[in-house]
Amino acid sequence: MDQSPVGTWKIISTEVRGEDGSITYPDGRDPKGYLIYGEDGYFSLAIMRSGRTSYASGDFRGGTTEEKAAAADSFVAYCGKYSMGEGTVTHHIEVSLYPNWVGTQQERFIETIDERLYLSTPPFLINDKSQTAHLIWERVNDTPDLK
Secondary structure, three states: OOOOOOOOEEEEEEEEEEEEEEEEEEOOOOOOEEEEOOOOOEEEEEEEOOOOOOOOOOOOOOOOOHHHHHHHHHHHEEEEEEEEEEEEEEEEEEEEEEEEHHHOOEEEEEEOOOOOEEEEEEEEEOOEEEEEEEEEEEEEOOOOOOO
16 A cells, blocks of 8 residues: 655665666665655655775865765765655755756656555666666654654
8 A cells, every 4th residue: 555755764775777687786785874755845865885985084074086986986865855746756856966966856656565665767877878776665663762
């Protein structure tokens, strides 16, 4: 049974499917991240690959060019407003690690079944190939202790 996407979701898996049937896991087999859909019409998404390497310097804005490239390659983040359609959600992106998405609208196919949220994309360019992304999220039901 379909449910509202409003709430907090924890990433379970991310996979990218090629037109040739290939499947890759750009965020590894154990990605970490959250997707939050607010009742106010805003959303926020952040996903990272597990086991990322820390910067050797420990400087928040530091890091070598190679460390920064590896950090960016293993992280996805964007946020803004969202709108619902029939079987779709459109992300109206205002902030993004990937600068080309700022100011764009990214449509996702959406389905919620029980405590799982399934998002997939229309084909788009990933590593110079037309591919689709498929993400599975699980609803976060625990309430953090904020004391």
